[in-house]
Each structure stands twice: as C-alpha cells, then as structure tokens.
Amino acid sequence: MFKASGVNLLDVPPEQVKSWLDSFDTVISDCDGTLWQHETAIEGVVAVMNALQLRAGKQVYLITNNGLKTRHELWQRAQNLGFELPSEEHIISPTQTIVDYLKQCATFDSTKKVFVIGNTAIARELKAAGIESFGAGEADQLQPDDTWQQFVQRELTQPAAAEHVGAVVVGWDEHFSYCKVARACHILSSNESCAFLATNKDEVHRYPKFAMPGTGAFVSAIETCAQREATEMGKPNPLVIQSLIDAAALQPERTLMIGDCPKVDVAFARNCNMQSLLVGTGNYQLETLCGKQLPMPDVYLPRLGNLLPYI
C-alpha cells in the first residue's frame, strides 16, 4: 500500500491507516530500540503490541539479533515487561535459529562439538538441544606466563584439535582474543565440513556519545583469516523465518516487520517480501534517512506507541 514511501503515518488520514492495518495478519517486531532499551520497555509499546495481538487478532512475534540470552530467557524478559506472548515459540532469536539450523544440517555430525566464540547463552541453548560445545565465555585466554606460540603448540597441533569440531559459532564476545581467532582459523581452514555460523553481522552499535564494535567486527576477523564466509543466523537473512513460512505460520506478503534500524530491519523486511514500519526511537529518524544510502521503509512513526489509537 505504501511501498518504500517512508510516509509518516501521523500524516495519513486515520481511515487509511486502519485499512493498512487490515492488510496484514502477522506482526514481527525487533526488540532493542523498538520495544525496549536495556531492561526498560519504551513508553506505549506494551499497549500497542498487546492490542495488535489481543484486540486486532494479529499473530505477534518478537525478533532479535541479540545472542546474549537464550530464546526462553528472552521470552521471560518480554513477559516481565508486560508483553503477552503465548509461548517462547513467538521469540525468534539467533541462539534458537543456530540450534534449528544445525539439527536440520545434513553435514553436521551431532557427535561432534561446537566451538563457540561468544556468550554462554549460545552454549546453554545448544546444551538444551543435546549439542555439546566448548569455548563460550572466558575460555581460550592465555595461561599465566604463556605465549601465543606456546598456546598454538599446546592447543592446535594435535590431530583432533580440528577434526572433533562440527561447527564454529561466532556471537558478540567481550573476551574476544587472538587465541580464539587462532583456534577458529585453524578449525575452519583444516576442516572443510565444519559449519561456520554467526549470530548476526551487525557491524557497530552506536550510542549518543560512543560506538561499540558489533558481532560483525568479530566475524570479519575470522572470515578474513579462514577465507570462508559465515552464514548469518540473524536479520537481515530471510533464513531466520523460513521455518515459520514452511509451517504456514506466516505469509510474508501479509506480515508487517517493525524495527528501528534501516540496514537491518527494513532490509530484512525487503529480503522477506514483508511490509516495513520504521520507528524513530533508535538511532534513525525519518529526516536522518534523506540523502543516505539506506533502505527506505514503507511507513514511519516517531514512536511505536503512536499506533495505539488506530488499533
């Protein structure tokens, strides 16, 4: 209806907004910057998401590229903030997508372990699915009085060092280190059948006063030395909703994607053939998109809470 127009819904006649709301029966919403900031829900969003589900009868899913919590932990956080989601199946998270991918991957040998560069949530999600892993959290640091040469000699020269690994998974890792990259490089270079997955490839997280490297920065370092490309288990890869499409749980052309980041959320909507609503509660407002090489959303609202009167 508003294809890539970037129109502000507050400038559209209410009847037209209501007719646009009728054009979809599933809503997928990004979390950070769209529904919540850290542990606090953004004003008005809980009422909107619950009204979309309970009053308007839409199927509602929350989606995140955040690999720092398991799907169940994210569902608990959503519930604690007041979002009424019927089950954790309504959370789309990279940790769960990784598990689903490995379980369906014909070349993944489930008797082998997964090497995790990232948060322990990835290890917890794998373990709950019966997949063993190692490396998550603080592991792979140099020991006291150790040198990187001693690390390589001790850890990477035994034949089993790469052969017993079925997948390398990379997520955001505050303990990212040379030793972790060296191990990943060794495994991926010497074991072609090993899967190479990333929770997401978000390059940078921008805040008003500083910027922090995103998972994409870690992934790029390993892709460069291993000379292999990681498969992205988060937005904007359409693979993350393929299981819902296969199960006929959603029709992309009748689905609305809500988010705060054009490069990730609007691009994801386009890649999946879904409609897109950009909200201005993150780092991008409509006026800041002009003149930039960023995908234009179908529609825009300064805040998701602005939608409530139309539902």
Ligand SMILES: [Mg+2]
């Ligand atoms: Mg976001």
